[in-house]
Amino acid sequence: MKASGGIKHKILTWLRLTEGSTVKVYRGYVHQQKVVVFGHVLRRSPMPRQKYRQNFWINSFALLRLFMMKPVSGVTVKVSGIEEDVRFVTEKDGFFRLEWTPDEPFPPGWHPVKVDLIRTGPESEEPIATGQGEVYWPHSTPIGIVSDIDDTFLISHSSNLRKRLHVLLTENAHSRDPFENVVAHYQLLARAGTNANALNPFFYVSSSEWNLYDYILTFCEKNNMPDGIYLLSQLKGFGEILKTGQNKHVTKFTRIVRILEAFPDMKFVLLGDDTQEDPNIYTSLVTHFPHQIRCVYLRRVNPQNAVRTQEFVDQIVATGVPCCYFRHSSDAIQHSQQIGLVENVEDQRLG
Template sequence: MSRHVPSPLRKTARRLLHLLARPMKSDRGRGGVVVHAYRGYGSAKEVFVMGRVFRQPSLGLPFREGSLLRDVIDVVRRLFRWGVKHVEVTLYLNGRQKTVTTDRDGYFDVHLINQPLLPTDRSWHRGELSVIMPSQRTVSSTAEIYVPPAAVDLAVISDIDDTVMYTGVANKLKMMYRLFFKKAHQRTAFPGVAAFYQALFAGLDGQRRRPMLYVSRGPWSIYEVLEEFFQRNGIPVGPILFLREWGLTLQRPLPRRATEHKARLIEQMLGLYSDLPFVLIGDSGQHDPETYARIVHTYPGRIRAIYIRNVNHDASRDDAIARLAKEVAETGCDLILASDSVRMAEHARTHGLISAAGLEAVKTETRRESQLPP
């Protein structure tokens, strides 16, 4: 019996290896200090940029870019990088600047007040980041920052795990197995999700470019993997992935608690985009219905609709969510428990949240993908 790894599996493993090595490419093998900014977000008045300053080992020898050995070594380098604590990071944007200090894991969070206001004729803005090390060496990077254009009429906040994709982002190995080692016809995203989110992003006239904000309890270390997932499945990433730092170290081997992580972020977004109504999307498996219902009562009139994907099909759970839906309905908001994306899209179309073409796209995509094994 041949012991050779089948070609498709070898190709898939190679792709995964290259993805994991990708964040290491920017230093061209030199190692040292790197400033990595995640996508920023904000409004014309203020912006937020998160990221990390870390030190990583050098490549050592001039291995060819794109080679298997180079990717293996880059992945090893990634495993051995560490955060640079207590250094100052400065963000420059639109003639303004703000300096913050990294925490003990090297993470930074910049909140910059825009004066003058950022233009709203485009969605993306580029900021410059600079770190001056104790040795006086300057390390620079850039940050992409999303600001809703003037035409935006709605914001969307969605869970990821069991709402957009089948399996848990908190379980990194399981998620990467589904994403990279399942055959192409075995889906990682729920049928119709991409078309539904594209319809929400575009709005009635196809030109809204609405904020699509994704929340996860997973760690920032899977940021690139999630980006790949969104890209491969045609889901508008738009711009933000809100994750949390688990802070795994030998001294702190357990994740930091994510108490009210989602509710806190939703409240922050409601404050940031105070002139926009919201749509909230989650699943029935955890506490999304209860969390979203509390948000509706705390912020009356701000939530247009709540879509809950039914992933456990438990009668008692369905009854509990039905009771929540009645409570929410008294505030003028609809909570829809749905087993597929079509039901969500039909409600969204009826209430003017998506276009007729968007609904038809969801139906077509759901029919096609529902015929494929998960």
Template sequence: MLKKDPIQIITFRSYGTTNHLYVKGRAIEDENINHSKTGFFNLLWNSWKRFETDKVKNATLLLSLPDGRTIETITDAQGYFLIDTIFENLRPLTDEESWLHYTISFANKNIGRNIQLGNRFKGEILIPHLIANTTSDGAKFGIISDIDDTILHTGLTSRLKWQVVKNTIFKRAEKRIPLEGAAAFYKKLHDGKSGNECNPIFYVSHSPWNLYSYLEIFLEKNSFLKGPILLRDFVNPLAKIFTPKTSDNEKPQKQKEIINILKTYPKLPFILIGDSGEHDPDIYTEIAEAHPERILAIYLRNVNHKRKMLRVKGLFKDYETVPVLLVEDSEAAITHAKQNGFI
């Protein structure tokens, strides 16, 4: 009988408020992925292990806050867990950067499996310091940014998506090149016009949670400011064939996450940043139409795809609900942000 890998809890960087705890993660076997390995077969093996995850389903987990309060949750059939609940007085537990640090563990230490890290896994959620007026220090707006082809070249617009496969499987996260100027632009938005606003940044992507660690390393290595990273469940390519169709009104997961962020911070306006290559223009305009008073601007980075660019330019030709800027580089976005008092 083959020896099973030890189990672990992966926590996904999330967000909340002083009275709202929103925590996501997954309990899976530790596949011992070494992100520093190079070479064709090592990279291919690492990619296989990211998606060939062995989940720990129906496991009871115990989350502990720094002040000793605890809450239980149970993983679902895919090993995921979600804590979305009212929890009072969380603001005093945050650090100087507005992050709340927690630990989570398997409630049953005798689960019959070897547990990594002594059954103590760390996680963090962002609780932005919101302000009541425009003269106080604190967040005046939030930034919601796509990842794919907005700050990280993926090749989503390439024919048959071969560039996506090549970049994701055969390039280490540390070697992926960010789109020029994006990290510096986000830092300016985070600091705001006064230089000390601490405007929160949220990263959303259509990529699956299996790539969470990969994207986390990419953001850190390329000096992007820390923020919640919100992805989606991995979908089997054959799922659409064998799964009955649900409602035509079903929203993409990325859109649901953005709507949830707006609901979590009902008084905070946002800047949306994406690209013109896939679904961002449609998702962002639909959100802007529903919440025009909440969206300060939409920045869309141009992609090298003539047909898609023609469609997007037509979409925004007479659009006046919120300011929309199609940019070739970060400098154009910085100029517009300065003119509008964002930075």
């Protein structure tokens, strides 16, 4: 048995996979004095990538490892270091969501948080593993931004599975490209009506799976995208890798609704693209929350969807909500300036 365990450990180490319980805590948020934290409990997870090289085999294997996670269901996690007993029993896919009202309100900004995986029983509970994350309490700013990821700011070829897999397998988070001028647009939105000390909050909501969380976070940090909270889709196993990014989009609608309801006094800018269901989802959001949507941006990526998308754009505009169906981010920036959303600042990177 020891030899077998030793061999297994060596194989997992060679594959750069951890063994043993891990608590993965994602970026959460604070709303109406309530703290929301979510994550996964895993019994196998990939180790953080240390080097980025433009090598097909290295990049392919690094991507495949992200789908070798093994979630743990039915175990108990609790918030660490607070008097209030806030706990959650993980769901089938190992997911947990913790929510509580702290004794003392959080000031605006980012704050660390810890979550313990505990062993429950008649004796005292003891942490088996602890995960660390952050929560964000937005400043009182004019707007919030909800943005899709794939083909909205990250070139992904979502409407073509072969191309999407090719990019995922051959590139990495350092070599992938954002659309031209998209970072400039997002940085302008982050400062719209406010300043660098109190930026508008960003919520990145995507049909991509939680498997890709670190991959997406690394890409955003490298490309100087505004910091934000990521709300992704259900974990997928190794056998489902061909379905990456093809989740049920109704859950995306629900995740955005939660954000709008959590911040009822804030107006939101919605950014998406025409490769999948963003036009439909955003039109429904405008219908249900007409007074909370400041404007909508849809990137023109898939020519086959242009006519259908334009119909949704017309519906949005008919409600009185500005909507820009654009091909280049420079056009979106110009639109934001025209409607007074961002200042008319000359950017030398445009042109």
